[in-house]
Amino acid sequence: MTERTMARRRRYQQRHRRNTIASWIVGAACITALLTIVALGCKDYIDEQASYENPQNSLPGLVLGESKTSQSPESAAPVYADDTDWNLRLVNRWNPIPEGYTVRLKELSGGEQVDERIYDHLMEMLEAAREGNWDETPRVISGYRTQETQQSLYDEEVNKYKAQGYSEDEAKAEAGKWVAVPGTSEHQLGLAVDVEGTTYDVFLWLQENSYKYGFIFRYPGGKSDITGTVEEVWHYRYVGVETATEMYEQGLCLEEYIEQKGL
Ligand SMILES: [Zn+2]
Structure with a gap:
């Protein structure tokens, strides 16, 4: 080679x-x-x-950027209340909010949020309430709350009693009278609001007129044994005009109405 x-x-x-x-x-x-x-x-x-x-992933609100969706982070399966009786969902100390309950929210001008389905009714009611509030629109000081918000409000209240010398159990019992145990607050539904007015008269106006807009005076003093909550003149809950009118006319609280209807 x-x-x-x-x-x-x-x-x-x-x-x-x-x-x-x-x-x-x-x-x-x-x-x-x-x-x-x-x-x-x-x-x-x-x-x-x-x-x-998971309907939450395909909400139109997320695309528009107008509404938000919230749910408890520890929840596995989201429960979105699209059922026909969504407005009658009962949440109280004996009926906790379903795990993973999901809400489509809409923000109010003051920054609080509510279930988007009650937004227009709420705006209408607050606007009309001017006549009972020195011609000023009442404010919503608390709307939708997450499980975490409710937890911190509750813990704060428990600590207040513990600082006064109450035992853990006593403090919890006392706190529970004023702040709902996390998971049992209607605020977590996005259907309830706490209203603040310029004058106390606004609460009297609301007691007489809120039903026309679908809202009920949720915790009257005379029904505390049934609702499990002391009187809260500021707390209003949406149930729809038809139901609210019936409840107003018959003097029923939500627990009584639900029982009467066999819901
Ligand atoms: Zn409230």
Whole structure:
């Protein structure tokens, strides 16, 4: 074999090795691309399934950026109250909010939020309440609350009693009279608001007129044994005009109404 032949063979072998390495690289890239495509396809499928099972993922409000969706973070399956009786859902100390309850929220001008379905009714009522409030629109000082907000309000109240020398159990019992135990507050439904007026008269106006807008004076003093809550003149709950009117005319609280209707 001549010198020249051997040199040619070496060049050929080097070129062959380069080509082989290049083929491996191209091959590996092709496999990676293929795996990525398969993985993305699966992900799309999984996302699609998730959004089908979880209506929260496909809420129009999220796209518009106008409404938000909230739910307790520890919850597994979201419960979105699209049932016909959503406005009659009972939450009190004996009936906690369903785990994973999900609300579509709409923000009020003061920053508080409510279930978007009651927004217009609430605005109408607050506007009309001007006549009982020195011509000023009453404010909503508390609307929707998350489980965490309710927990911190409750803990604060318990600590207040503990600081006064109450035992843990006594402090909890006392606090529970004023602040609902987390999970049992209507505020977590997004259907209740605490109203503040310029004058106390606004509460008297609301007691006489709120039903026209679908809201009820939820905790009257005379019904504390049934509602499990002491009188709260500022707390209003949406139930719908028809129900609120019936309750107002018959002097029923929500627990009584629900029992009477066998709901
Ligand atoms: Zn309240």
